[in-house]
Amino acid sequence: MAKNGVTMRPPAAPPAETAGEPGVPAPRTHAERLRLQLADDIVSGELAPGVVLDEMELARRFQVSRTPVREAIRQLGASGLVDVRPHRSAVVARPSRGQVLGMFEALRELEALCAGFAAERMTKPEQAELLRVHRSLKPVAKAGDSQRYHEINEQFHAAIWVGAHNVYLAKLTTETRARITPFSRAQFRNMGRLAKSHAEHEAVVAAICKGQSAEAVALMKAHIGYVHDAYVGYRPE
Amino acid sequence: MAKNGVTMRPPAAPPAETAGEPGVPAPRTHAERLRLQLADDIVSGELAPGVVLDEMELARRFQVSRTPVREAIRQLGASGLVDVRPHRSAVVARPSRGQVLGMFEALRELEALCAGFAAERMTKPEQAELLRVHRSLKPVAKAGDSQRYHEINEQFHAAIWVGAHNVYLAKLTTETRARITPFSRAQFRNMGRLAKSHAEHEAVVAAICKGQSAEAVALMKAHIGYVHDAYVGYRPE
DNA sequence: GATGATTTGTACGTATGTATA
């Protein structure tokens, strides 16, 4: 065991954050840093569903005590990313097939809701931004760069959430999206789907910019519906 | 300093639970018990928005150390009931007026969604249960028992969430409802609104049992819309 | 604005409950 008597903070440098981002205030405690890191690892798939989160192991890995590790895990539990049960090790959430399908369904409706509100409420500058992001997606789709498409696709949807002018609804949508991401990784494997996705975006953008709420809702539902249909490889419990 | 810090009743013996409820597994740790108690106090309004949650004070009140208190507070923070900021005392969430309105709007859409799915998916026994709860609400509405109406009203909506056959969507809805409750207390002050609410329920139930999804959605939106309109007394930030 | 008081954040030890042989 470590006779290491260092009680000072670990060598882990205070996050040399790109300090120009007001949206991500940079973690001010170990617990928060851990929470963000673990959430990211789970969403990115680095920590797969079902993986056991051993407190001591994580404490060693991040060079902190178990206390902040526990706090991070509990918060992730409350937000649904990990499954935590009393006196048992926490594990990365591993919902049943039915639950995942339910989450997809909920996400489809939430995104559709956002699109509908966006059609009613987006300002001109917001529309311009949406259009800009959408257009920047086109060459990526053509090139078939699935990785990059995913990234900008996030921005595209984010622009719509913002345009819905409802922070709470946007939060529900983002959280749902985060929780689903581990189960929708393989959805953009081929260029055909990328192109199709982009075409669907095109229609959604048009409806939103023309203020056609009902159409935006329907088109977004159809769009997410396709993504949903693309979900396949997940072994049910 | 006051040694008599008892501003609320002490934690009450843990094992006195009515052990017949499978839905509420009875807390097996101090942290969980605290979380449930605090959540209840916040939703019930006993802990008003803006109230400071002092860790040591809570630890004394519940006769535990700060550790489980912190865990409970962090979990409540993740679920949005309290506002937690690094190195500052946590406070009961006190969203701006705009945020509250956004939550109402989101709740309206979520409940409507549930009603729509319920119309498509409810089994006969579930419909029977919904009808039973609805009917049990009638005399309460007539009597003008606002308190009891609120309680059974929860059951009514819960029956619809269950009927939607989407656990995740149901969870989003219940959590949203919980977060809004502290700001919608005065909504059933007069008998007129109680009767009106019950009449709206009647229409929703009819649409659901006839499998009319679109109608159920519209009627539920209108119903929650009224509740939303009844929201008044909240000083914006 | 500086300094002391108060409160939160973290480390660590021990008790208790769970899982496994």
Next chain:
DNA sequence: ATATACATACGTACAAATCAT
């Protein structure tokens, strides 16, 4: 089924940041 090993739950001590004066 009993015992052993091990991970979590909680209590306590101290460090660091915030606040109040």
